[in-house]
Amino acid sequence: MTIRSVVLGCGSYLPQRVVTNAELASRIETSDDWIVQRTGIRERHVAADGEFTSHLAINAARAALAAADIDPQSIDLIVLGTSTPDNTFPATAVAVQHGLGINHGAAFDLQAVCSGFVFALATADNFLRSRSFKRALVIGAETFSRILDWNDRTTCVLFGDGAGALVLDAQEQGGGTAADRGVLTTHLRSDGRHKSKLYVDGGPSSTQTVGHLRMEGREVFKHAVGMITDVIVDAFEATGQSAETIDWFVPHQANKRIIDASAHKLHIAPEKVVLTVDRHGNTSAASIPLALDVAVKDGRIKKGDLVLLEAMGGGFTWGSALVRW
Numbered sequence: 001m002t003i004r005s006v007v008l009g010c011g012s013y014l015p016q017r018v019v020t021n022a023e024l025a026s027r028i029e030t031s032d033d034w035i036v037q038r039t040g041i042r043e044r045h046v047a048a049d050g051e052f053t054s055h056l057a058i059n060a061a062r063a064a065l066a067a068a069d070i071d072p073q074s075i076d077l078i079v080l081g082t083s084t085p086d087n088t089f090p091a092t093a094v095a096v097q098h099g100l101g102i103n104h105g106a107a108f109d110l111q112a113v114c115s116g117f118v119f120a121l122a123t124a125d126n127f128l129r130s131r132s133f134k135r136a137l138v139i140g141a142e143t144f145s146r147i148l149d150w151n152d153r154t155t156c157v158l159f160g161d162g163a164g165a166l167v168l169d170a171q172e173q174g175g176g177t178a179a180d181r182g183v184l185t186t187h188l189r190s191d192g193r194h195k196s197k198l199y200v201d202g203g204p205s206s207t208q209t210v211g212h213l214r215m216e217g218r219e220v221f222k223h224a225v226g227m228i229t230d231v232i233v234d235a236f237e238a239t240g241q242s243a244e245t246i247d248w249f250v251p252h253q254a255n256k257r258i259i260d261a262s263a264h265k266l267h268i269a270p271e272k273v274v275l276t277v278d279r280h281g282n283t284s285a286a287s288i289p290l291a292l293d294v295a296v297k298d299g300r301i302k303k304g305d306l307v308l309l310e311a312m313g314g315g316f317t318w319g320s321a322l323v324r325w
């Protein structure tokens, strides 16, 4: 028997306020056409004053717990991927744990920028498979609106706020093959040589300020497709699966051009690609669970489907996961 981290449910939350490209064009020198052509983004959600990353995460976690139909007290691990925590410390995951009325087990944040959800999923999966914990909430939650320079048109048009969550349960599964339900494989990578290509120019130890996001967009674009496809090939080789056998491709939603180019290079059929970047923008660690929740709710992702996840972001960090839903 093999222990697998099986998905019991997912949920998500988006702040109410929607900011369209037209609204941005009324404030800075940009246009709906430019943003749609270069990124595929049409609108994004932005958190209200006083609405923190933990608030978004708690709402997403509650939705996931309801979808899983389980007692929140059965959760003994919370791993929260975020680069926009409520405070420098304690971890936002602890605020989420408290908000859910849980005071046992462990809760911590994981910082891998846009790859945060894949890194959090891999971490939780390893803890569950080693029997250290039984049931985990894996959350991606961000308020990137708080670290954007709203006068920098090269970055502020790209990002949005939101949160998504999965409930994972350690379960014994058949034969340790790709027919099992649950997380089948994860592959994580990072390379700090690229750390200044996408970063925030502030922090507690360096400037004692929060700082703003800075990015060499072309450089990120140049590396993204190769890195993404490399870790997906790793996932295929580890499991014997392929572009043909996956049911859904749920990539980090950074940019439609990066997603299209990655899917094309891997020969993944366009109808298998779940796209939400048009409505959510890039929500960093939240983008994959937000997209998963959309595709589960509209009936695309069903029990037994083979779902491929990937992300790439600041660091650079990048990673993939293959999950039998």
Ligand code: ACO
Pocket (backbone or CB within 6 Å): 029, 030, 031, 034, 035, 038, 039, 114, 153, 154, 155, 157, 158, 198, 215, 216, 217, 218, 219, 220, 221, 224, 252, 253, 254, 255, 282, 312, 313, 314
């Ligand atoms: N509106 C209008 N014009 C703009 C805007 C804007 N919002 N932003 C930049 N421009 C202008 C530039 O000033 C430049 O003008 P110039 O030629 O007069 O100097 C022109 O558009 C072209 O700028 P580039 O930066 O060369 O545009 P590019 O085609 O590379 O597109 C983009 C920029 C969309 C950022 C692209 O590089 C990209 O997608 N990069 C990937 C970055 C990304 O997705 N990052 C997300 C975080 S990382 C991740 O999640 C994977």
